[in-house]
Amino acid sequence: MSALGQVRMYGPAFGLMATLLLAWEVVVRALEVPAYLVPAPSQVVRAGYEVRAVLPGHVRTTLGEAVAGLLLAVVSGAALAAAMASVPWLRRALYPLLVVSQNVPLVVIAPLLVIWFGFGVFPKVLVVAVVGFFPIAVNTVEGLLAADRGMTELVRSLGGSRWQELRHVRLPAALPHFFGGLKISATYAVLGAVIGEWVGASSGLGLFITRAQTSFRTDRVFVAVVVIAALSIALFALAEALARVVVPWRYAARSKE
Amino acid sequence: MATSPAIEVRALSHAFTGERTVEALRDVNLEVAAGSFASLIGRSGCGKSTLLRVLAGLIEPTDGAARLNGEDVRGRPGHAAYMPQEDTLLPWRRALGNAVLGLELQGVPRSEAEGLARPLLERFGLGEFMRAWPAELSGGMRQRLALARTFLARGPLLLDEPFGALDALTRQEMQIWLQEVWTAPTADERRTALLVTHDIDEALVLSDVVYVMSDRPGTILERIEVPLARPRALTVVTSPAFAGLKARVLEALVRGRS
Numbered sequence: 055m056s057a058l059g060q061v062r063m064y065g066p067a068f069g070l071m072a073t074l075l076l077a078w079e080v081v082v083r084a085l086e087v088p089a090y091l092v093p094a095p096s097q098v099v100r101a102g103y104e105v106r107a108v109l110p111g112h113v114r115t116t117l118g119e120a121v122a123g124l125l126l127a128v129v130s131g132a133a134l135a136a137a138m139a140s141v142p143w144l145r146r147a148l149y150p151l152l153v154v155s156q157n158v159p160l161v162v163i164a165p166l167l168v169i170w171f172g173f174g175v176f177p178k179v180l181v182v183a184v185v186g187f188f189p190i191a192v193n194t195v196e197g198l199l200a201a202d203r204g205m206t207e208l209v210r211s212l213g214g215s216r217w218q219e220l221r222h223v224r225l226p227a228a229l230p231h232f233f234g235g236l237k238i239s240a241t242y243a244v245l246g247a248v249i250g251e252w253v254g255a256s257s258g259l260g261l262f263i264t265r266a267q268t269s270f271r272t273d274r275v276f277v278a279v280v281v282i283a284a285l286s287i288a289l290f291a292l293a294e295a296l297a298r299v300v301v302p303w304r305y306a307a308r309s310k311e
Numbered sequence: 312m313a314t315s316p317a318i319e320v321r322a323l324s325h326a327f328t329g330e331r332t333v334e335a336l337r338d339v340n341l342e343v344a345a346g347s348f349a350s351l352i353g354r355s356g357c358g359k360s361t362l363l364r365v366l367a368g369l370i371e372p373t374d375g376a377a378r379l380n381g382e383d384v385r386g387r388p389g390h391a392a393y394m395p396q397e398d399t400l401l402p403w404r405r406a407l408g409n410a411v412l413g414l415e416l417q418g419v420p421r422s423e424a425e426g427l428a429r430p431l432l433e434r435f436g437l438g439e440f441m442r443a444w445p446a447e448l449s450g451g452m453r454q455r456l457a458l459a460r461t462f463l464a465r466g467p468l469l470l471d472e473p474f475g476a477l478d479a480l481t482r483q484e485m486q487i488w489l490q491e492v493w494t495a496p497t498a499d500e501r502r503t504a505l506l507v508t509h510d511i512d513e514a515l516v517l518s519d520v521v522y523v524m525s526d527r528p529g530t531i532l533e534r535i536e537v538p539l540a541r542p543r544a545l546t547v548v549t550s551p552a553f554a555g556l557k558a559r560v561l562e563a564l565v566r567g568r569s
Contacts, residue, residue, distance in 0.1 A: 172313060207395065208395055208412075210391075211391065212388070213390075214416040222416075229401075303402045
């Protein structure tokens with residue numbers, strides 16, 4: 055992409071962001087809003103600098119939980135999807151349960167998991183997995199079932215076995231769907247970990263927020279918000295980059311005809 | 312020495328059972344000699360695709376015989392080079408990978424299969440696009456690639472309206488092109504082919520023999536030999552001999568109207 059093209063592509067988003075931040079700064083200063091209510095962006099930056107020593111440790115904990123939970127979600131989601139795609143009655147039995155599971159609020163699940171599994175890292179990993187599992191499972195099931203019938207027939211007509219049909223058609227056809235689910239799960243992974251930590255933890259951004267909140271350091275809460283957003287974007291970008299490597303045909307130029 | 316025909320269909324009938332039974336084919340008899348090109352022409356929905364799918368081993372017929380090179384293929388895929396109506400290229404395989412699919416499924420090592428595919432893709436005008444994804448190819452190129460994949464697979468060619476999705480001009484060009492690649496290089500090396508189409512010109516330009524099928528339930532109305540010399544040019548469709556043959560096909564099609 056040319057430099058001009060890049061400006062056209064990303065310029066509007068950056069422009070809006072900068073304008074909003076500036077407006078925020080101006081309004082907070084002009085109205086003399088107390089910092090414990092809404093800190094100005096410049097104060098948030100200062101607060102971030104203050105906590106530069108303790109923050110990396112919390113980030114490490116949260117990111118570790120998010121990644122571990124995401125991996126657990128990938129393994130369990132893909133496995134369940136495979137089972138649901140190949141056994142119709144299992145699919146009919148599990149689908150409603152899956153949907154119901156998504157309607158139980160996280161703030162209810164998280165304390166329960168802490169009661170059952172203690173204050174360690176594991177319940178947080180589980181919260182992330184519970185959140186991330188659903189988009190991956192549902193998308194992958196649909197991908198496995200959506201394989202083009204013409205393609206599976208073609209493989210059969212050429213003498214291909216059921217296994218070859220799975221390997222050459224169904225699995226590659228499901229991959230873009232799987233990555234669609236993974237991107238959604240990756241977006242929510244950090245959030246899941248933070249909610250898990252909120253309930254009780256010895257380290258992590260959730261704990262950092264709780265502490266900042268109880269001492270009315272709203273500026274530090276905002277620091278955490280910025281960090282969480284950045285981490286979420288990073289995980290999303292990682293999933294996107296992985297998709298580009300694994301399913302390159304999705305990114306090939308579309309036919310001009 | 313009398314050899315058995317490469318494609319042989321005897322008293323074949325098929326009905327689809329479901330909420331209501333649909334009789335698709337009734338007492339179809341057809342044969343294609345080894346190394347010749349035959350077409351099966353009929354209106355949409357007459358069951359001609361069903362016949363092709365029976366020969367590809369994808370449908371087990373209710374009654375009758377279906378043999379390829381003397382081998383019973385009812386419900387037994389893997390004996391034909393079948394090309395479905397859509398090009399059905401696998402989007403996750405590059406052009407070369409799509410071309411070798413049949414060989415690969417038949418257990419030919421990938422490097423050997425690619426060695427066979429490369430010269431064919433050159434001949435099919437895809438030499439520069441072997442590394443391209445199907446999404447990067449034009450409609451005509453996709454069709455040529457699907458044909459290359461079909462040519463590389465074992466067994467008689469079974470082509471189900473290969474040019475159905477193309478615009479009229481590209482379609483004519485592709486017919487002449489297919490006629491050329493099929494005719495070359497020597498008569499002994501020609502592949503047995505059965506083409507399904509509803510385009511009369513297409514059937515006549517390409518074939519040695521044309522079978523005309525009635526509306527559903529499909530049955531063979533007439534077998535018409537096409538004695539036009541090969542190679543045939545685009546202008547063959549304007550010759551008096553061609554017009555005479557076309558009239559015969561049309562008359563048979565009108566008779567077969569249900």
